[in-house]
Amino acid sequence: MEYVVDKEELTLFRDMARRAFEQEIAPHFEQWEEDHLVPRELWHTLGAAGLLCPDVDEAYGGAGTTPHVTLALIEELSAMGFGGIATGTGIHSNIVAPYISRHGTEEQKQQWLTKMVTGEAVGALAMTEPGAGSDVQGIRTTAVRDGDEWVINGSKIFITNGIHADVVIVAALTDPGKGAKGTSLFLVDASLPGFEKSKKIEKIGQHTSDTAQLFFQDVRVPANALLGEENKGFMIMMEELPRERLGIAAQAVSAAEGALACTVEYVKERKAFGQSVSSFQNTRFKLADVRTEIALNRALYEQCADEYSRGELTADKAAMLKLAACEMQCKTIDDCLQLFGGYGYTTEYPISRYYTDARIQRIYGGTSEIMRELVARSILGR
Numbered sequence: 033m034e035y036v037v038d039k040e041e042l043t044l045f046r047d048m049a050r051r052a053f054e055q056e057i058a059p060h061f062e063q064w065e066e067d068h069l070v071p072r073e074l075w076h077t078l079g080a081a082g083l084l085c086p087d088v089d090e091a092y093g094g095a096g097t098t099p100h101v102t103l104a105l106i107e108e109l110s111a112m113g114f115g116g117i118a119t120g121t122g123i124h125s126n127i128v129a130p131y132i133s134r135h136g137t138e139e140q141k142q143q144w145l146t147k148m149v150t151g152e153a154v155g156a157l158a159m160t161e162p163g164a165g166s167d168v169q170g171i172r173t174t175a176v177r178d179g180d181e182w183v184i185n186g187s188k189i190f191i192t193n194g195i196h197a198d199v200v201i202v203a204a205l206t207d208p209g210k211g212a213k214g215t216s217l218f219l220v221d222a223s224l225p226g227f228e229k230s231k232k233i234e235k236i237g238q239h240t241s242d243t244a245q246l247f248f249q250d251v252r253v254p255a256n257a258l259l260g261e262e263n264k265g266f267m268i269m270m271e272e273l274p275r276e277r278l279g280i281a282a283q284a285v286s287a288a289e290g291a292l293a294c295t296v297e298y299v300k301e302r303k304a305f306g307q308s309v310s311s312f313q314n315t316r317f318k319l320a321d322v323r324t325e326i327a328l329n330r331a332l333y334e335q336c337a338d339e340y341s342r343g344e345l346t347a348d349k350a351a352m353l354k355l356a357a358c359e360m361q362c363k364t365i366d367d368c369l370q371l372f373g374g375y376g377y378t379t380e381y382p383i384s385r386y387y388t389d390a391r392i393q394r395i396y397g398g399t400s401e402i403m404r405e406l407v408a409r410s411i412l413g414r
Contacts, residue, residue, distance in 0.1 A: 045086075045101055049108050052081050057114055061240070065385070068232060068239040070117060072154075072196055075124075079151025084121065085129040092133075092145035099275070099341055102126050103282045110286035111293075113382045115389030116240030118283050123192045124148065126279040127272070128155030131201055132219070135260040135268055140219055144199050156197035158188035158220075158246055159269065168203065168269060169212040173248065175204035182206075182218060182258070184251040190396070194244025195232055197222050202248070207263050215265040218257050226251040237388030273398070274350035278340055280397045281333045284357035284390075288326045288364045291386040295319065295368040298381070302372075315371055322364040329357045348410035355403035358393040365390050 056077050064070050078084050086101045088094025095101070102125050109118035129148055132140060147153035164170030173186025184204055191197070200220045207214030220227065230245035260268045296319065299310040309315050336353045339345040369376035369383050376383050394400045 042100060042104060045097075046104050046108055049083060049105055050112070052078075052083060053108060053112060053114065056081070057109075057117065058112070061114060065116075065239045068234065069195065069242050070120070070240050074117075075151035075154050075196065077151070078121065079149060084151055085125045085145070085149045088129055088133060088145050088149055089141075092141050093149040094145070099126075099130075100337060103279060103337055106279055106282045107286040110283040111290035113287075113290055113294075113385055113389075114240065115283070115287060115385070116238035118287075119238055119241040120193050122279045122283065123157055124155045127157055127276050128199070128201055130275055131157070131217075131259065131268070131272055134272070135217075136219070137256065139256060140259065144219065147198070153198040154193050154196045156191050156193040156200045158191050158194075158200050158202045160188060160190050162187065162189050168215075168266065171203055171205060171215060173202065173204045174208065175202075175206050175216060175218060175253075177206070177255075178252075180255050181252045182255065184218065184220065184248040184253060186248050188246040190233065191244055191246050192241055192396075194229055194246055195242035197229075200246065201259060203265055203269065206265075210263065212266040214263050215269075216262050217259040217265040217268055218253055219259050220248075220251065220253055220257065224251050224253065235392070237385070237391060270347065274345045274347055275340060276397050277350040277354035278333075278336055278345065280393060281329075281336070281353045281357035284361035284393055285326060285330050285333050287386055287390060288322075288329075288361045291365045291368045291383060292319070292322055292326060294382055294386075295322075295371055298383075299371055309371065318367050318371065322367055325360050325364050329360045333357060346410075348407055351398070351403040351406040351410075354397060355400050355407065358390075359400060361390045361393055 082095060083105060086095045086097045087099050090096040106118050106122045106126060109121065129145060132144055144153060148155055159168055161171060161173065163172065173184065173188065175182045175184045184202060186204065188202070200222055202218045202220045203215055204218060205214055206216040226249045228247040233243040233245065235243060299315050300308060302309040332353055336345055336349060365386050369387050372381055372383055375381050378384060
């Protein structure tokens with residue numbers, strides 16, 4: 033489906049979203065960072081404000097917008113320095129909801145999308161396993177057919193929204209002899225017997241993004257929990273990866289913009305050797321480079337977002353975008369932090385959070401090394 037973006041409406045939506053985030057998140061964010069978790073009620077609050085899954089079809093409670101609107105939410109959260117929340121809501125609205133919208137049955141859409149829009153159900157994507165990270169072909173979790181049910185056994189690790197999740201898209205082997213071609217996806221209700229969540233995994237950044245290990249011990253799901261066709265899970269994952277990587281790039285570009293903005297403000301105020309830090313040539317040249325790198329990546333990101341909305345974004349271009357944007361994010365934010373001197377290494381200034389939140393971006397959604405290999409294959413073949 034091709035979408036037409038109304039730039040004026042998108043700007044109004046951004047303004048509305050930012051005001052809502054300033055009101056509902058900003059006053060509590062420091063406490064949530066200390067708690068290493070957002071309260072479950074936040075999802076209801078965001079849902080009531082229309083800030084979850086806006087591009088879900090109106091038939092299921094969404095606003096039926098373009099994907100650009102969902103990406104705009106990720107951008108605003110990232111620019112404001114709410115990296116963990118950007119990741120959690122991104123998984124929910126930009127990955128899980130589209131999986132269900134594009135591949136789910138009418139029954140599945142009615143069951144889950146309506147609840148995801150309101151925040152009644154939080155979505156998570158369970159692909160990564162202790163022995164299979166970027167290599168989704170290394171999945172070991174199994175689903176065995178037993179009459180009108182599937183029985184799932186295995187575990188998943190580093191699952192964003194794992195603690196609060198109500199519905200989890202689980203990748204499992206349904207025909208182990210076929211490897212990737214024997215993988216299927218299931219919509220698993222987190223309240224089912226045998227489904228357990230570990231205690232929260234502690235990370236160096238993105239503390240407001242709850243991350244958990246999930247365990248499946250003889251979890252029985254009905255036959256209609258299968259998402260898409262049997263043994264077509266890997267194909268669906270490959271089809272949906274460009275949007276996931278587009279969302280990660282949205283975080284990268286916008287977080288870098290947010291870090292630059294707070295750095296500019298700091299160097300103008302900070303004095304060293306009797307003059308403003310902003311007057312030093314090193315400061316001026318560094319920030320000129322940072323702004324240029326961000327602008328280049330924003331241009332590629334916006335081009336890819338438009339291509340995605342037209343159904344034209346290729347896997348290799350999405351990989352190029354993810355690689356470039358995440359490497360840029362880490363480099364430019366590191367340059368920004370350096371201009372804060374010792375204060376940059378304290379939690380007193382938000383630049384330190386931009387810095388620690390950024391590092392995972394080069395890992396999840398496919399590592400930078402995997403992105404390079406995908407781009408290389410598009411040039412040189414396997």
